[in-house]
Amino acid sequence: MTTVAERTQRLAESWEEAPGLASWFKTVDHKKIGRRYIWTASVFFAAAGFEALALRTQLARPDQTLIGPGAYNQLFTMHGTTMIFLFATPMLFGFGNYFVPLMLGARDMAFPRLNAFGYWVFLFAGLLMNASFLFGQAPNGGWFNYVPLTGPEYTPEVNIGFYTVGLLFLGISTTAGAINFIVTTFKLRAPGMSLNRIPLFVWAVLATAFAVVFALPALNADNAMLLLDRKFGFHFFDPAAGGDPVLWQHLFWLFGHPDVYIIVLPALGIVSAIVPVFSRRPMVGYFWLVLANVATAVISFGVWVHHMFAVGLPQLSMSFFSAASLLITIPGGIQIFAWVATMLRGRVVLATPMLFVVGFLISFVAGGLTGVMFGVVPFDQQITDSYFVVAHFHYVLFGGAVFPILAAVYYWMPKITGRLLDERLGKLSFWLIFGGFNLLFFPMHVSGLLGMPRRVYTFLPGLGWEGWNLASSIGAYVVAAGFLATLGNLLWSLRRGRPAGDDPWGGDSLEWATSSPPPPYNFAAVPVVHSAYPLWEDRFRERLDTAQGSPGRQLAGDHEVLRTSELDAEPERAIEMPEETVVPLVVALGFLVAFGGLLAGWYLVAALGVPVVLAGLAAWAWPRREEVAR
Amino acid sequence: MSRRHPRRPPAGRWRWAVLVAGGGLAAQLGGCGRTSPSPLDPHGPGAERVAGLWWLLFWISAVVFVVVSLLVAAALVRRRGDRDTLVRRGGGELLIVVGGVVVPAIVLTAVYVVGLRDLRALTVPRGTDLTVEVIGHDWWWEVRYPREGIVSANEIHVPVGRPVRLVLTSKDVIHSFWVPQLTVKTDLIPGHTNTTWIQASSPGAYRGQCAEYCGLQHAKMAILVVAEPPDAWAGWLAAERRPAAAATDPTAARGRLALERNSCAACHTVRGTAATGTVGPDLTHFGGRRTIGAGALPNTRGNLGGWIVNSQTVKPGNKMPPQPLTPEELQDLLAYLESLN
Numbered sequence: 001m002t003t004v005a006e007r008t009q010r011l012a013e014s015w016e017e018a019p020g021l022a023s024w025f026k027t028v029d030h031k032k033i034g035r036r037y038i039w040t041a042s043v044f045f046a047a048a049g050f051e052a053l054a055l056r057t058q059l060a061r062p063d064q065t066l067i068g069p070g071a072y073n074q075l076f077t078m079h080g081t082t083m084i085f086l087f088a089t090p091m092l093f094g095f096g097n098y099f100v101p102l103m104l105g106a107r108d109m110a111f112p113r114l115n116a117f118g119y120w121v122f123l124f125a126g127l128l129m130n131a132s133f134l135f136g137q138a139p140n141g142g143w144f145n146y147v148p149l150t151g152p153e154y155t156p157e158v159n160i161g162f163y164t165v166g167l168l169f170l171g172i173s174t175t176a177g178a179i180n181f182i183v184t185t186f187k188l189r190a191p192g193m194s195l196n197r198i199p200l201f202v203w204a205v206l207a208t209a210f211a212v213v214f215a216l217p218a219l220n221a222d223n224a225m226l227l228l229d230r231k232f233g234f235h236f237f238d239p240a241a242g243g244d245p246v247l248w249q250h251l252f253w254l255f256g257h258p259d260v261y262i263i264v265l266p267a268l269g270i271v272s273a274i275v276p277v278f279s280r281r282p283m284v285g286y287f288w289l290v291l292a293n294v295a296t297a298v299i300s301f302g303v304w305v306h307h308m309f310a311v312g313l314p315q316l317s318m319s320f321f322s323a324a325s326l327l328i329t330i331p332g333g334i335q336i337f338a339w340v341a342t343m344l345r346g347r348v349v350l351a352t353p354m355l356f357v358v359g360f361l362i363s364f365v366a367g368g369l370t371g372v373m374f375g376v377v378p379f380d381q382q383i384t385d386s387y388f389v390v391a392h393f394h395y396v397l398f399g400g401a402v403f404p405i406l407a408a409v410y411y412w413m414p415k416i417t418g419r420l421l422d423e424r425l426g427k428l429s430f431w432l433i434f435g436g437f438n439l440l441f442f443p444m445h446v447s448g449l450l451g452m453p454r455r456v457y458t459f460l461p462g463l464g465w466e467g468w469n470l471a472s473s474i475g476a477y478v479v480a481a482g483f484l485a486t487l488g489n490l491l492w493s494l495r496r497g498r499p500a501g502d503d504p505w506g507g508d509s510l511e512w513a514t515s516s517p518p519p520p521y522n523f524a525a526v527p528v529v530h531s532a533y534p535l536w537e538d539r540f541r542e543r544l545d546t547a548q549g550s551p552g553r554q555l556a557g558d559h560e561v562l563r564t565s566e567l568d569a570e571p572e573r574a575i576e577m578p579e580e581t582v583v584p585l586v587v588a589l590g591f592l593v594a595f596g597g598l599l600a601g602w603y604l605v606a607a608l609g610v611p612v613v614l615a616g617l618a619a620w621a622w623p624r625r626e627e628v629a630r
Numbered sequence: 631m632s633r634r635h636p637r638r639p640p641a642g643r644w645r646w647a648v649l650v651a652g653g654g655l656a657a658q659l660g661g662c663g664r665t666s667p668s669p670l671d672p673h674g675p676g677a678e679r680v681a682g683l684w685w686l687l688f689w690i691s692a693v694v695f696v697v698v699s700l701l702v703a704a705a706l707v708r709r710r711g712d713r714d715t716l717v718r719r720g721g722g723e724l725l726i727v728v729g730g731v732v733v734p735a736i737v738l739t740a741v742y743v744v745g746l747r748d749l750r751a752l753t754v755p756r757g758t759d760l761t762v763e764v765i766g767h768d769w770w771w772e773v774r775y776p777r778e779g780i781v782s783a784n785e786i787h788v789p790v791g792r793p794v795r796l797v798l799t800s801k802d803v804i805h806s807f808w809v810p811q812l813t814v815k816t817d818l819i820p821g822h823t824n825t826t827w828i829q830a831s832s833p834g835a836y837r838g839q840c841a842e843y844c845g846l847q848h849a850k851m852a853i854l855v856v857a858e859p860p861d862a863w864a865g866w867l868a869a870e871r872r873p874a875a876a877a878t879d880p881t882a883a884r885g886r887l888a889l890e891r892n893s894c895a896a897c898h899t900v901r902g903t904a905a906t907g908t909v910g911p912d913l914t915h916f917g918g919r920r921t922i923g924a925g926a927l928p929n930t931r932g933n934l935g936g937w938i939v940n941s942q943t944v945k946p947g948n949k950m951p952p953q954p955l956t957p958e959e960l961q962d963l964l965a966y967l968e969s970l971n
Contacts, residue, residue, distance in 0.1 A: 141843075148804070244821060311824075333730040336698065340729075341725040343706075365694070451666055451669065458850075
């Protein structure tokens with residue numbers, strides 16, 4: 001008989017990755033990878049934030065010449081592209097990576113090496129796209145990159161190449177991540193966690209992952225066609241040769257509108273994780289929220305044409321997409337009222353995470369209401385592409401995603417670092433960001449209603465736009481100060497923060513059942529759950545503690561996870577997880593060479609990447625000695 | 631963990647923000663902003679309809695926003711117990727059904743119907759017999775009256791009270807025609823021909839600006855719609871149909887020669903002269919236009935001189951290169967261009 005301590009020791013040894021630099025390149029631990037996603041996305045967020053500050057500085061006064069049109073167009077393009085592709089989704093994937101396995105009671109993601117590979121590709125694609133600044137040739141076609149402006153005739157320079165090749169490369173990472181979330185959610189849940197007990201954050205990530213899998217092919221096809229047009233003389237989008245520039249728009253928005261929900265849904269999932277904990281009660285309408293998640297993901301594929309109401313499409317088709325665009329606000333409304341009902345029927349604790357959630361509620365409702373307006377065709381035709389739409393989508397994306405992400409930072413960072421952030425500095429940061437955000441974006445509604453179009457590098461005096469623009473620019477700096485406060489708070493907490501303990505907030509989901517930060521194996525014993533709020537079950541911790549050391553609950557092979565059934569999470573069998581390896585990095589590097597060569601037009605170099613990728617994949621799939629023996 | 635959290639309802643702070651924002655908004659949109667090309671200061675039936683639609687949507691949104699904010703505020707100001715015990719009461723789903731499903735379904739259906747009605751109202755009225763073609767270029771607007779045989783740029787003259795059909799296309803990339811005080815925007819797409827219409831209900835010059843990002847100088851691609859009483863418009867039309875005015879005084883005559891001999895003629899047309907270029911705007915009646923460079927500058931002698939010598943300082947990247955003219959040539963040219971009424 002081995003003691004509990006010995007068994008736990010063995011578990012630790014089997015999951016611990018060797019220390020040192022080599023291990024840094026080889027890790028497959030979902031927590032390390034999740035942390036990397038979060039930090040890398042934060043760096044891209046800072047870059048895109050500085051770009052925004054530059055834009056707002058240029059627009060503080062009319063007729064300024066701080067930034068010329070060429071630089072301005074690159075900056076606003078990279079601001080949008082970076083925020084959407086390199087910050088929002090990777091940041092939420094980062095939290096997903098860290099917390100989905102923990103919330104499911106699993107020891108890792110289903111495919112740890114694919115997970116590592118996804119991170120490396122994301123990192124390389126992000127660096128590749130931003131390397132364009134070194135050449136002064138950053139993408140300059142706007143984040144939706146309309147042809148023919150971005151085609152070979154009007155932008156022959158390499159700027160757009162960084163966009164098309166970068167996004168095709170990045171798409172590999174996003175798709176791999178999404179598949180991993182889907183399989184993890186369906187196969188690695190703690191016994192007893194049937195579909196109707198999955199934490200709402202995980203439901204949101206699951207719905208998002210499905211949306212990614214179905215939406216990205218449209219963007220990839222678009223970018224592949226543009227690449228062929230630009231590099232190899234094809235004419236998909238060239239009207240002179242029978243191509244059609246409107247095709248780009250259809251494909252782009254067939255991806256682009258679902259992408260709004262790909263960003264917002266997991267953020268709403270964060271809200272659904274935080275609201276019950278800080279209302280001290282289970283969520284009102286769990287079922288409604290799940291339904292709303294799934295409905296949003298499905299309907300989001302039927303609304304793309306509302307980005308194209310000014311293109312001159314037939315009235316009948318616009319009527320259809322108008323109806324769908326209005327319809328999709330209903331699941332949004334369901335979620336809003338579910339959170340509000342939970343808060344009303346509970347007892348709100350207004351700690352910093354909840355404060356950011358309240359900021360989110362107010363901003364997201366405002367952004368949702370202006371969103372309804374854009375579902376009404378004539379209003380959209382009048383106001384689209386004005387500053388009003390800039391205000392609208394920042395209320396949706398900053399209000400709907402950045403506030404929840406900040407809430408997640410204050411809520412979950414203590415789990416990741418083991419230390420609490422400072423509440424007073426957190427609240428100061430909230431008020432700076434919330435106040436600055438409204439000073440920054442609310443006036444844009446007005447400048448839009450006064451006729452100011454978006455994406456202009458300067459404007460004339462005397463049109464009534466000066467004051468509103470100045471207010472926006474001041475607001476941008478206030479927001480920046482608020483982020484500095486949170487950054488300072490984080491750095492301070494790493495050294496000085498109060499120890500968080502396992503469960504600083506009295507949480508309901510499984511991530512709070514383990515230590516902060518969690519051990520490499522997450523849970524010594526596989527947790528068994530009986531509700532959607534396992535930690536609020538009677539004597540849950542005692543039951544988990546007693547299970548420690550029991551061979552069935554620890555899994556005999558140590559480096560194993562428990563596979564369970566899709567619907568009811570009945571235990572099926574333990575499966576062995578792969579060890580750390582450098583292979584995902586090698587494959588990602590091979591892809592980097594291939595895509596980099598394609599971008600530069602060095603096709604021989606690009607071809608060199610292919611054998612590296614193939615060799616890496618072969619090594620990846622090579623069965624291990626024990627597997628062969630079995 | 632047991633630290634008490636301040637029980638301050640944030641409503642007091644918000645009230646100020648709402649008052650300031652609301653006051654500013656009302657002041658701007660309600661009259662102080664007369665100089666703005668605002669869709670909420672409509673001067674035509676199309677824009678008027680959409681302005682009405684906006685106010686409907688605005689008030690619905692305002693009510694919803696206030697109701698949700700009050701519910702959130704109510705949740706925040708309620709007495710809070712200690713955070714260590716859980717609340718075990720049920721209920722609250724009714725709020726989801728009513729607030730999240732029933733009410734939105736009713737309101738959205740109504741909004742949808744109103745939207746469809748307004749969409750239909752924006753179709754080109756029957757019997758519209760005046761047609762203007764607008765062709766987008768990087769970064770200016772070519773304006774043609776096909777039946778009247780007029781070619782102009784960056785300015786559309788229309789008679790007050792009469793619907794005008796606009797036929798829109800583009801020579802290069804996608805642009806968007808947006809004169810907010812008259813009607814909704816419509817894109818100009820290469821390979822496509824779009825149709826919209828405008829009608830001005832009162833005389834005036836209505837500013838518009840390209841609304842689809844079209845590259846380097848998207849910011850400086852403005853257009854003016856000048857609405858005149860029918861008589862004045864007819865006069866303008868008659869003048870515009872004639873070829874360029876003959877250069878009467880000797881300075882202007884020398885200016886005409888300078889225009890024909892220098893690179894100007896390679897890109898610009900002045901009907902009745904040897905200048906027949908088609909790259910840039912037609913200048914036959916340039917003297918009567920109000921702006922230079924698609925709204926980049928007011929059309930004054932000083933501005934025009936600066937523009938000709940080096941327009942790149944005003945509108946970097948536009949297709950007109952700096953003109954190496956002697957000071958005398960420049961003065962002659964300015965005199966000639968000003969005489970082109």
